[in-house]
Amino acid sequence: MLKSFLYHNLIEAGCDEAGRGCLAGPVVAAAVILPKNYRHPVLNDSKKLTPRQRDELKEEIIERAIAWKVAFVDNCEIDDMNILRATIKAMHTAIGGLSKEPQFILVDGNRFFPYKDIRHQTIIKGDGLFFPIAAASVLAKTFRDEYMKKIHPEYPEYGWDKNKGYGTLFHREAILRNGITPYHRRSFTLFNTQLEFRF
Numbered sequence: 473m474l475k476s477f478l479y480h481n482l483i484e485a486g487c488d489e490a491g492r493g494c495l496a497g498p499v500v501a502a503a504v505i506l507p508k509n510y511r512h513p514v515l516n517d518s519k520k521l522t523p524r525q526r527d528e529l530k531e532e533i534i535e536r537a538i539a540w541k542v543a544f545v546d547n548c549e550i551d552d553m554n555i556l557r558a559t560i561k562a563m564h565t566a567i568g569g570l571s572k573e574p575q576f577i578l579v580d581g582n583r584f585f586p587y588k589d590i591r592h593q594t595i596i597k598g599d600g601l602f603f604p605i606a607a608a609s610v611l612a613k614t615f616r617d618e619y620m621k622k623i624h625p626e627y628p629e630y631g632w633d634k635n636k637g638y639g640t641l642f643h644r645e646a647i648l649r650n651g652i653t654p655y656h657r658r659s660f661t662l663f664n665t666q667l668e669f670r671f
Contacts, residue, residue: 474516474603477508478578478593485539485574486604487563488581490518490612492555494637495647495662496630496655497620498544499555501562502611503570503577505538506604515606517599518613530614533607540607541569542615551659560585566608580605627653 477484489501515533518526534540543565550558564587567577577584577592580599584592595601599609617636624633630646630653637643637655647662656662 473511473513474601474606476506476510476603478602479576480508482575483572484576484578484604485567485570486578486580486598486602486606486608487567488579488599488605488608488612489559489562490609490616491637492559493639495639495643495657495660496547496632496637496653497623498546498616499550499559499562500542500544500612500616500619501559501566502540502542502608502615503563503566503574504533504540504604504607504611505570505572505574506533506536506607507538510536510603512603515603515610517597517606518609520600521610523617526610526614526617529607529610533611537607539570539572540611541566541571542611543569544616544619547655547657550657554659555657556583563587578602578605580609623655627655 485503485505487503491499515529543562545558545562567587577590579592579594582594582596584594598605620632620636629650631642635643
């Protein structure tokens with residue numbers, strides 16, 4: 473089972489993102505403060521959960537969290553500032569939107585820019601080690617998936633209801649056939665030269 477906290481005596485927020493590697497759509501970050509005694513037998517890295525488990529856990533987290541916030545940075549901003557800075561901007565916005573200010577931030581991954589004067593710790597694969605980060609992982613993933621499903625009808629040929637904007641073979645082939653949309657990240661490598669030879 474995951475750990476509930478790193479420091480028992482500090483108000484800790486877990487922070488994680490979803491959509492960093494996508495070709496289209498926003499990067500989404502979430503910050504979550506859970507009760508120190510919070511436990512859940514299923515909560516884990518969102519990538520290890522089924523869509524149904526994620527949806528159920530989303531409601532559980534929202535209900536049980538002391539504070540939570542989700543923040544979006546769209547594809548245009550990603551192109552303007554690069555994906556790392558856009559990801560950390562989303563994280564900072566989520567943390568800043570919490571109804572209770574944390575005293576320590578647990579961040580999934582290995583890159584983060586300090587937020588105010590709040591101490592932080594980056595933890596590689598932290599979403600599989602700490603409940604607060606796992607909770608943030610679930611919220612970021614579910615909110616982003618819902619957004620990609622919402623915009624899917626505008627450009628159904630790209631299959632965002634299924635691939636959520638990731639660079640699947642179907643998605644890349646659709647880009648080659650139809651070009652790019654206003655939701656695509658122009659600073660990313662959208663075209664696969666190996667696929668181009670097939671068309």
